[in-house]
Amino acid sequence: MNAPTKTPNASGWKPGTPVEGHNAVSGPDTVTGNRALMLEEPLIFEIAGNGSTGVDLPEPVGGTNRLGGMERSAPIGLPGLSEPETVRHYTRLSRQNYAIDLGLFPLGSCTMKHNPRLNEKVARMPGFADVHPLQPVDTVRGALEVVNELAHWLIELTGMHGVAMSPKAGAHGELCGILCIRAALEARGDAREVILVPESAHGTNPATAAFAGYRVEDIPATADGRVDLEALKARLGPDVAGVMITNPNTCGLFERDMKAISDAVHAAGGFVYCDGANFNAIVGKVRPGDLGVDAMHINLHKTFSTPHGGGGPGSGPVVLSEALSPYGPLPYTARTKDGVVHLIEEEGAEAFSQEHFGGSMDSFGRMTAFHGQMGMFTRALTYILSHGADGLRQVAEDAVLNANYILRSLEDVLHAPFGDSGPCMHEALFGDRGFAEGLSTLDLAKGLIDEGFHPMTMYFPLVVHGAMLVEPTETESRAALDQFIGALRSVAERAKAGDESLKTAPHYAPRRRLDETQAARKPVLAWDDPNLV
Numbered sequence: 050m051n052a053p054t055k056t057p058n059a060s061g062w063k064p065g066t067p068v069e070g071h072n073a074v075s076g077p078d079t080v081t082g083n084r085a086l087m088l089e090e091p092l093i094f095e096i097a098g099n100g101s102t103g104v105d106l107p108e109p110v111g112g113t114n115r116l117g118g119m120e121r122s123a124p125i126g127l128p129g130l131s132e133p134e135t136v137r138h139y140t141r142l143s144r145q146n147y148a149i150d151l152g153l154f155p156l157g158s159c160t161m162k163h164n165p166r167l168n169e170k171v172a173r174m175p176g177f178a179d180v181h182p183l184q185p186v187d188t189v190r191g192a193l194e195v196v197n198e199l200a201h202w203l204i205e206l207t208g209m210h211g212v213a214m215s216p217k218a219g220a221h222g223e224l225c226g227i228l229c230i231r232a233a234l235e236a237r238g239d240a241r242e243v244i245l246v247p248e249s250a251h252g253t254n255p256a257t258a259a260f261a262g263y264r265v266e267d268i269p270a271t272a273d274g275r276v277d278l279e280a281l282k283a284r285l286g287p288d289v290a291g292v293m294i295t296n297p298n299t300c301g302l303f304e305r306d307m308k309a310i311s312d313a314v315h316a317a318g319g320f321v322y323c324d325g326a327n328f329n330a331i332v333g334k335v336r337p338g339d340l341g342v343d344a345m346h347i348n349l350h351k352t353f354s355t356p357h358g359g360g361g362p363g364s365g366p367v368v369l370s371e372a373l374s375p376y377g378p379l380p381y382t383a384r385t386k387d388g389v390v391h392l393i394e395e396e397g398a399e400a401f402s403q404e405h406f407g408g409s410m411d412s413f414g415r416m417t418a419f420h421g422q423m424g425m426f427t428r429a430l431t432y433i434l435s436h437g438a439d440g441l442r443q444v445a446e447d448a449v450l451n452a453n454y455i456l457r458s459l460e461d462v463l464h465a466p467f468g469d470s471g472p473c474m475h476e477a478l479f480g481d482r483g484f485a486e487g488l489s490t491l492d493l494a495k496g497l498i499d500e501g502f503h504p505m506t507m508y509f510p511l512v513v514h515g516a517m518l519v520e521p522t523e524t525e526s527r528a529a530l531d532q533f534i535g536a537l538r539s540v541a542e543r544a545k546a547g548d549e550s551l552k553t554a555p556h557y558a559p560r561r562r563l564d565e566t567q568a569a570r571k572p573v574l575a576w577d578d579p580n581l582v
């Protein structure tokens with residue numbers, strides 16, 4: 050099949066002319082558009098546009114065409130590249146990515162920590178990597194033991210009763226927890242309609258509650274960035290199904306009133322959902338079960354170092370209190386009467402329970418077809434076992450120490466809205482107060498790209514103007530933190546001094562400032578072959 054002849058570089062780029070939007074760092078233009086090792090790379094369709102093909106298929110011999118005249122008569126326009134050309138294309142593109150393996154990734158509320166290579170080694174062992182969920186149980190005992198062992202650790206670390214392992218991300222876990230709450234309320238014939246969510250909550254919290262059919266109401270924050278306990282108590286009543294509270298919260302602060310909040314919610318007949326995405330700050334130090342939490346998702350891909358942010362699938366097991374455990378989704382893991390954690394309980398055989406202990410069938414159903422993210426379970430358990438109980442506690446301590454180091458090192462140049470509320474937890478929060486007229490958090494973030502760093506989380510939480518949320522994690526060394534602090538300090542000083550060049554930053558990235566509004570509102574997601582249109 051012959052592909053149509055296309056002009057190379059259909060995007061209009063001509064050798065020797067700087068590509069539109071490409072960085073125009075001072076220095077002579079290159080004829081290729083490349084700048085040393087930073088290679089200009091068109092779309093794969095554009096470079097493969099000369100009718101070439103990556104594979105040679107023999108002309109079909111014999112056989113009768115049974116397509117009844119329905120066969121394709123025009124080429125479908127797939128790019129034709131050889132294997133080395135294809136590999137080079139994607140490798141070049143990959144070099145324009147930022148990754149945790151390249152440098153500090155300060156994205157707040159994301160826990161971008163180093164992913165130990167040991168995790169990868171274990172996850173690639175054939176007994177874990179190549180199992181199929183429909184294999185006979187007898188052939189996957191080791192894999193099931195991994196799930197059970199991880200479940201055991203999650204229950205112990207959180208002081209909870211049971212855990213649903215199958216949810217596949219934090220947000221999926223939130224839905225799982227809220228569906229447990231709904232099932233528990235329905236079981237007692239109690240139709241409640243409202244879920245209370247603090248102003249500073251991650252967007253997934255109100256989205257989850259609304260998706261599960263609840264009306265969402267805000268709980269205000271106090272001036273020191275925490276949930277207003279009195280306002281919460283005043284709102285509680287027979288229509289409130291529960292609250293969703295992130296602890297530590299998205300202002301990087303520990304909710305000190307958590308136990309009082311839980312007691313008040315329980316006294317009013319509701320349930321407490323805790324968003325556990327920030328568990329890294331308290332793992333080994335605080336057990337959410339002791340604070341009265343009924344359900345909490347754990348982002349294995351944050352706290353327990355399984356790759357994320359484009360690097361791997363998430364995994365969001367949900368730990369449950371004794372009150373909610375009977376309603377958890379199948380398959381299911383929980384403490385039995387003797388207090389031991391069991392994955393199953395079928396005549397001594399290890400398999401996933403399709404029924405709850407004691408034969409109760411109150412489960413709200415399933416979250417996934419099978420058991421969850423096996424690869425992430427293996428990585429998370431490897432991480433947990435290689436750290437041990439004391440190592441996990443130190444993770445939390447070091448993560449908090451690193452964040453406070455950043456907070457205190459920068460509060461003289463960047464406004465720290467809750468800097469007076471005491472130490473932060475695992476993330477440092479700054480606002481844009483003091484920036485020169487016309488310069489914003491966005492400009493500072495773009496300036497940070499020129500310094501070789503991925504920007505921090507911006508404009509979240511919403512309660513702080515021009516918010517910048519920085520989460521260094523425990524895996525950064527003092528030297529790495531100092532380098533980042535130096536870079537951020539310099540860009541912050543430029544923002545305060547009114548350095549106009551920040552408005553057009555980044556200047557050294559493969560592309561300069563993009564129109565992000567246009568990109569979000571009118572994304573160009575398809576490539577039209579100029580020779581076919």
Ligand SMILES: *Cc1c(COP(=O)(O)O)cnc(C)c1O
Pocket residue numbers: 158159218219220221251253295299324326327348363364365
């Ligand atoms: C990351 C995060 C979530 C959502 O987790 P996903 O795995 O991305 O779905 C929810 N809440 C908070 C506070 C988070 O940081």
